[in-house]
Amino acid sequence: MTEPRRTPLFEEHVQAGARMAPFAGWSMPLHYGSQIAEHHAVRRDVGMFDVSHMRVIDVAGGGATDFLRKVFAGDVARLETGHALYGVLLNDDAGIIDDAIVYRMDDGYRVVANASTSERVRSWLVRHTDDATRLLWRQDLAMLAVQGPRAVACFRQETGFDADRLPRFAFAWHEASMVARTGYTGEDGVEALVPASDAASLWRRLAKAGATPAGLGARDTLRLEAGLNLHGHDMDESTPPTAVGLGWTVAWDEGDAPPRRFVGRDALERQRRPKQVLRGVVLEGRGVMREGFVVETENGEGIVTSGIFSPTLGYSIALSRLPRGATGACRVRIRSRDVQGRIVRPPFLRRDGAA
Amino acid sequence: MSETPEELHYASSHEWARLEEDGTVTVGITDHAQDALGDIVYVELPDEEQQVVAGAEAGVVESVKAASDIYAPVTGVVVAANDVLEDIPERVNEDPYGDGWFFRIQPDDPGELEDLLDAAAYDEMCSEEK
Numbered sequence: 498m499t500e501p502r503r504t505p506l507f508e509e510h511v512q513a514g515a516r517m518a519p520f521a522g523w524s525m526p527l528h529y530g531s532q533i534a535e536h537h538a539v540r541r542d543v544g545m546f547d548v549s550h551m552r553v554i555d556v557a558g559g560g561a562t563d564f565l566r567k568v569f570a571g572d573v574a575r576l577e578t579g580h581a582l583y584g585v586l587l588n589d590d591a592g593i594i595d596d597a598i599v600y601r602m603d604d605g606y607r608v609v610a611n612a613s614t615s616e617r618v619r620s621w622l623v624r625h626t627d628d629a630t631r632l633l634w635r636q637d638l639a640m641l642a643v644q645g646p647r648a649v650a651c652f653r654q655e656t657g658f659d660a661d662r663l664p665r666f667a668f669a670w671h672e673a674s675m676v677a678r679t680g681y682t683g684e685d686g687v688e689a690l691v692p693a694s695d696a697a698s699l700w701r702r703l704a705k706a707g708a709t710p711a712g713l714g715a716r717d718t719l720r721l722e723a724g725l726n727l728h729g730h731d732m733d734e735s736t737p738p739t740a741v742g743l744g745w746t747v748a749w750d751e752g753d754a755p756p757r758r759f760v761g762r763d764a765l766e767r768q769r770r771p772k773q774v775l776r777g778v779v780l781e782g783r784g785v786m787r788e789g790f791v792v793e794t795e796n797g798e799g800i801v802t803s804g805i806f807s808p809t810l811g812y813s814i815a816l817s818r819l820p821r822g823a824t825g826a827c828r829v830r831i832r833s834r835d836v837q838g839r840i841v842r843p844p845f846l847r848r849d850g851a852a
Numbered sequence: 853m854s855e856t857p858e859e860l861h862y863a864s865s866h867e868w869a870r871l872e873e874d875g876t877v878t879v880g881i882t883d884h885a886q887d888a889l890g891d892i893v894y895v896e897l898p899d900e901e902q903q904v905v906a907g908a909e910a911g912v913v914e915s916v917k918a919a920s921d922i923y924a925p926v927t928g929v930v931v932a933a934n935d936v937l938e939d940i941p942e943r944v945n946e947d948p949y950g951d952g953w954f955f956r957i958q959p960d961d962p963g964e965l966e967d968l969l970d971a972a973a974y975d976e977m978c979s980e981e982k
Contacts, residue, residue, distance in 0.1 A: 516890075527890075528890060531890075531891055531945075532890055532891050532916045533891040533893075533916065533942075714890065714916055714917070718916065783894065783896070783938075784894060784896075784914075785893060785894050785914045785919065787918075787919065805916070806893035806894060806914070806916065808893075832912070832919075
């Protein structure tokens with residue numbers, strides 16, 4: 498086994514006392530002492546994450562738009578410069594190879610995809626590329642996510658960049674950095690793609706301004722409370738977007754004649770109403786739901802795809818693949834016990850903090 | 853660096869056991885165990901008067917990361933459970949050898965404690981795990 502890769506912020510993590518863990522070939526901070534304290538810092542104040550393991554691919558050339566309209570199920574032709582779009586890359590069977598954000602830059606596009614899928618995404622994109630499109634795998638960038646109700650103010654204080662002028666999913670350049678009003682926590686905030694050599698000083702300045710370093714553990718509980726899917730758990734190459742709550746990211750372009758031919762379209766047409774769909778489950782009894790647990794509903798059995806103890810809500814919540822139409826009460830098998838639960842529509846938490 | 857008090861007995865499954873003056877045995881999980889688990893969010897304790905068997909499951913502790921079974925270090929009857937942990941499971945992180953205790957057993961044979969590890973042997977086992 499090869500040594501895990503280090504992000505440009507590795508030394509910062511070690512100095513901050515992080516518990517490092519291998520993740521998708523990278524050595525990443527799991528937490529810096531207390532995952533729950535980090536979670537609360539993001540919900541109540543401001544936290545920052547090193548997400549430099551995310552894969553950044555720039556797409557350029559005269560064929561870039563056509564290329565992305567083919568491999569991305571969202572329609573990038575609708576994107577204005579300075580805006581971004583969340584969506585999925587499908588295989589021929591309409592299974593999700595990855596979810597990604599596509600940013601429309603002046604001279605092309607930037608795709609930010611998951612670390613865990615990066616080799617698969619790479620070979621898939623290369624397979625569909627043509628002479629009119631250039632793909633550039635960026636290895637020279639670091640990515641920081643600053644998230645929380647005070648994130649924008651904290652970032653402005655240290656960089657002078659005011660993200661308040663950006664609507665959600667818009668971005669702008671600040672010197673050599675790309676700053677987007679995006680995130681994976683359900684909170685306001687920014688994600689900044691910065692030159693690797695600038696990352697450590699920015700991290701230290703943000704820490705001084707009160708941003709709490711937060712690890713992958715808190716990132717997971719935050720995203721789950723916000724009802725956001727994680728690839729490899731809540732979705733994968735065997736699930737079409739319509740089965741995991743991401744049907745809305747697919748642009749069918751039905752007004753167009755002929756409609757856009759994106760990869761996976763034909764297979765997806767046949768799976769517009771899959772038998773299983775992604776729903777939330779909240780546990781009413783005691784215990785913690787985990788991936789793989791069986792959920793019994795009035796319409797049959799389903800399975801937990803990711804489950805946690807929610808630090809904000811104080812009980813266990815899960816995303817689960819359940820039979821279509823299942824609502825109301827359910828039972829979750831937690832080891833030898835059956836515990837009462839309730840089926841809900843994610844997110845589990847609204848921005849104002851209400852359940 | 854995690855703490856391993858000299859006066860306690862240790863199971864290889866990371867419980868500690870302390871013989872009290874009244875002859876009961878108090879059980880908890882070690883500092884090493886709570887540190888490895890991370891923030892603890894849920895504890896399931898045995899009922900009072902429940903019979904427990906050395907090496908057999910007697911409870912569950914769940915952290916943000918994972919669930920782990922708790923094994924009874926000695927055979928006997930549960931005479932007390934630390935119900936506070938049901939509401940404040942983080943006590944286990946804060947004070948694993950004190951307020952974070954799990955349950956107390958009236959042992960059939962206190963001599964079973966001698967089958968457990970001493971602090972030095974437990975520390976050595978933990979360092980080998982790393």
